[in-house]
Amino acid sequence: MAEDSEDGGEGRSAEDEDALMKEWAAMAGGDEDDAAAGGAAAGDDAGDADSVAAEWEAMLGAGDDDADGGDGDAMGPGPSTRVLNQDEIDSLLGFDDSAGGSGDRSGIQAILNSALVSYERLPMLEVVFDRLVRMMSTSMRNFTSDNVEVSLDNILSLRFGDYLNSIPLPAMLAVFKAEEWDNYGLLTVDSSLIYSIVDVLLGGRRGTAAMRIEGRPYTTIERNLVERMVHVVLSDLSAAFDPLSPVTFRFDRLETNPRFATISRPSNAAIVAKLRIDMEDRGGRLELMLPYATLEPVRELLLQMFMGEKFGRDSIWETHLAEELWLTDVEMEAVLDEQVMPLRDILGLRIGSKIMLNAMPDSTVELRCGDVPMFGGKMGRKGTHIAIRIDEKIKKEKV
DSSP states (O other): OHHHHHHHHHHHHHHHHHHHHHHHHHHHTOOHHHHHHHTTOHHHHHHHHHHHHHHHHHHHTOOTTSTTHHHHHHHSOOTTOOOOOHHHHHHHHTOOGGGOTTSOOOHHHHHHTTTSOOGGGOHHHHHHHHHHHHHHHHHHHHHHTSOOEEEEEEEEEEEHHHHHHHOOSSEEEEEEEETTTTEEEEEEEEHHHHHHHHHHHTTOOTTSOOOOOOSSOOOHHHHHHHHHHHHHHHHHHHHHHTTTOOOOEEEEEEESSGGGGOOSOTTSEEEEEEEEEEETTEEEEEEEEEEHHHHGGGHHHHTOSSTTOOOOOOHHHHHHHHHHHTTOOOOOEEEOOOOOOOHHHHHTOOTTOOOOOOOOTTOEEEEEETTEEEEEEEEEEETTEEEEEEEEEOOOOOO
């Protein structure tokens, strides 16, 4: 009985399959007689699948000149349309991080940063930061009594708001003021350097990494020790700028929240120098940020190609200039008399009004070059020209 039921089930399934194939053939517009003769053979199923796949391929690959090109465009992109991946989109917009911070940017990022002034236009900055690194190497060794190596990672230009958003927290931000320039700067100490300095100054053993406890505020001892280190760095920074322009960097306050260390508008450009301080197996990063507004008073000095840039004396040019000055045409004015009148009388002058001068035929006439009185003489006539005979040279009064 079981075998009969199984045979009946297979028969019913075959009949149902035949009916389903007829419906599909009718929907596809095929011949019903061919569909009935085909039955439920597996080879026909494979042929139908191949035909559907070929139809889809033709729809996707159809060109604009094909009859079904409109349907193909509606169903999917043509061969001329290419979908960009995320890396290509980032590279196009200029947000590709693979180029590094010092590389040239392109795309939208280049347009946004077009107003930034590159630090490379200020050649003396590299000289100043190089002096700072050499001085800090000595002063930090004296400060920590340890073998300290200071290196300059890179110098970059960016906007102040972007820099604040890029600071890895937790960190300490020391705000300092340039007294002579009347503006502020920022010194950022990352957590690795903070714990390393605390560990070294409090007698931590060499060869053991500084213990870090994240998620808690910095203690008073840690803040005081970091503040002492900031004073050392600011003293070296003042000494680094001293050959260029004497300036005193005074420590103002220490912050842990970047929002409270805002010293410039977010859109203003700034220079950031990233320093690396290594104490054998300990160390961290120190970042010096100076807005361009702070460096504006010494911008002309920073444009120099080398320290104390001055040209030597050129005697040939001086001689040529002196000879050409003797051939210069100078306009002279002869002043007969001057009158001081109230503004009321000046405004009352009309056509035909007379101004009486206190000049006589034998009065002295003053000759001026611009506003500088040069000579005095008597006015007369020589031929058809009015002439002045110089009688004296007016000496310039010393103020």
